[in-house]
Amino acid sequence: MKREGTLLDISDGKLYDSNHMARIGCEDCKGCSACCKGMGESLILDPYDIYQITNGLGISFMELLQGRMELNMVDGVILPNMTMKGEQEACGFLDERGRCSIHAIRPGICRLFPLGRYYENGDFRYFIQKDQCKKENHSKVKIKSFLGIENLKAYEAFVKDWHAYLKEQEVAVKNALNAGEDEKMKKLTMEVLQVFYMTPYTKDDFYQQYHERRKAKLSPVV
């Protein structure tokens, strides 16, 4: 979820890298599933999430769109997010015991919470989102362990690249809109979805598959 305001408005102002310790430990969320409910369209999924979930569950992205995920416009491009369902507006992967049924392959945004990413000069660092986690008395944990992501270095490089790419697409969509280039704008709006989500990922190395697609898309559509 993109948050507005200064770093001090939304955090204690401290920035961390993955080797730092931060007070975010919440006993594995025991008894709490607050951030799996009522999140609207904010749990946006990136290509690594789709690679993990489609391969982990053995289902296609199109099948996930039949109830578990939905598509929405985010800064000019169409991206998938977790669907919040029912009276409780709960994520479709939350089980009856209030636990995540895809814990091992849960999306990056779920792993991250209550951390956020602060992007600056082509890089990012982590910050603790103020008053977001419902648990009290958080313990100190190493961010790297908290995230529990294999090959974190490659993952963080992907996150930076993906963020930069979405920014480029946002600018290209705005330019096409201002120039009244409707066809180009429609193409740009859809291409992220088609190239990085609808085209299936095999179980082979994600980063190689991602970078091959990125290489083909280094410059926005003309």
Ligand code: SF4
């Ligand atoms: S994927 Fe799992 S952790 Fe993420 S919102 Fe859904 S139930 Fe919660």
Ligand code: SF4
């Ligand atoms: S609000 Fe905090 S404790 Fe509750 S599910 Fe989310 S991260 Fe876990």
